[in-house]
Amino acid sequence: MESNSFNETIGIWISDKKSQKLNWKELINTCAAFNYNVVKLDLDQSLDDQARIDVFLHKLTDIIAAADQGDPKASIIINRVEQFLSNHPEIVVIDPLESVRILLNRNCYYSILQDETSFSNQGIFTPNFAEFTYNVIERNIEIMKQRGVTFPLVCKPTLAHGSKSAHEMVIIFNEKDLGACKPPCVVQSFVNHNAVLHKVFLVGDRYHICERPSIKNFTSSENLDPIYYSTGEVCKADSQSTLSILDPHDNADITLTVNEEKIKSIIRVLRKKIGLLLAGFDVVIDNATGNHAVIDINVFPSYDNFPNFFEHLLDSINNIRKANGHINGDCNGISDLTNRLNGLYNVGRDPVKYGVKGMNVD
Ligand SMILES: Nc1ncnc2c1ncn2[C@@H]1O[C@H](COP(=O)(O)OP(=O)(O)OP(=O)(O)O)[C@@H](O)[C@H]1O
Ligand SMILES: [Mg+2]
Structure with a gap:
């Protein structure tokens, strides 16, 4: 150059x-x-x-x-x-590389989010999660119970970067299908959010919020098989996955609006605890409570x-x-x-x- x-x-x-x-x-x-x-x-x-x-x-x-x-x-x-x-x-x-390292591991950054005591009285949370290191189902059921993780859940690779497989997710509806998890992975309670994802992009203290398609609402079920998807198929701006189409009984007219004060609180915490200039995070709004769930943080996003x-x-x-x-x-x-x-x-x-x-x- x-x-x-x-x-x-x-x-x-x-x-x-x-x-x-x-x-x-x-x-x-x-x-x-x-x-x-x-x-x-x-x-x-x-x-x-x-x-x-x-x-x-x-x-x-x-x-x-x-x-x-x-x-x-x-x-x-x-x-x-x-x-x-x-x-x-x-x-x-x-x-700085040490700050970037924090965001390579989902267990690590979800722990930072969950430890943030100021979130709960502001209607902000990170869904309950647990890490599975071994594929021993009885043990994993115990871990889930201890950590309050409920069905349906999303299973995500612990390592959030480094390969295409880092973005391969599974939604699991019941205990009998926990074998679909491929440790090392993180399981996280699924939050119903009417299939709308809010992506927040940060450049230091400036931010920009975009809406993206996401996953439709689900409830736990003994009959539903695990659903496999990769983030890119469902959540990119031009994705048209059938997983994003709400069921007829879901009321899509209820608009869950982003509360910008909540977004700013999340940004302040991330700036203080992780300190990246270039970062992004994903928020879904719980359709039962309106609370904002932080489900992902990214380094130098698009x-x-x-x-x-x-x-x-x-x-x-x-x-x-x-x-x-x-x-x-x-x-x-x-x-x-x-x-x-x-x-x-x-x-x-x-x-x-x-x-x-x-x-x-x-
Ligand atoms: N706890 C959850 N509840 C509901 N939906 C979720 C949850 N976690 C993830 N999802 C859905 O799965 C998608 C992928 O999850 P996540 O953002 O953690 O993966 P990723 O591959 O790291 O994403 P990115 O491409 O932003 O790096 C989300 O955009 C959202 O649609
Ligand atoms: Mg994401």
Whole structure:
């Protein structure tokens, strides 16, 4: 990638698949407007030899997950990156690898959510869950009972990234079908939510909420067989799964509206406890209570439809660098929405028009 004469440099690593979907032209133009060069990093080579970088922006989730599973090639890459970053503590990392690691493991981040005592009196919860390490049904029934997990449940692989199978889910309706679980996995009580998923995308303190199709309502049953699905088939913007079609007796006219104060409370907790600049989370609204259930948290999600994603990204990066004393407060004519708005900011109602589109890196 060409190097220009700007003062600052952002080194980027994302997978080839995501790279093909990324609007590099828009990214480079926006970086230029913020006085940054962009360098695409090659993780198979020494990082010190490639460029002097001020910011390291990455989506290394799959490689970290593979390294943690013992993949030797992935381990070499992650060691190289970690060594480079520890030699260069001045580099701002979006996002720190230890924070990313928290979100690789569903048991780990559901535990963080469930431990948040402030949620319950605000009508926010994470559905009861338990981890299965072995496929011993009697033992797993015990674990479920102890942890208050009820049928129907969703069984999800414990590892949330690293392979296609990380997104392969099973809905199970009764004890006799618990053998459909493939440990290591997490089972989580299914929340009826009228087949609407609310995805929240975060760039620091800015957020954007989108609706997606989801799974219809169910009750426990001795007669229903397990239902297998992959998230991509059901919950992408253009998915048209029959699993999303509500049964006639379900009242689809009842609109469950997102409560933005609840969303903001969730964001504050995630910022405090996990601290990623680039993250997203999924919320379903319990159709019996209106309570908001957080069912998933993601690292560097697809930001399709996030208005002016690149400006918000660069602006947020500069805010971090300012806070760290790397750049001064008035450089580059940065819009600095954070200081101006002093809190969380819904970009869906962005009054500032930059004329640049969002992106899709998923
Ligand atoms: N507890 C639950 N109750 C009801 N539906 C659920 C629950 N958990 C998951 N789902 C449904 O299954 C889908 C996939 O679950 P989840 O978001 O945990 O998986 P994922 O593959 O990690 O998703 P992503 O693609 O966002 O990373 C959800 O979008 C939702 O439709
Ligand atoms: Mg999800």
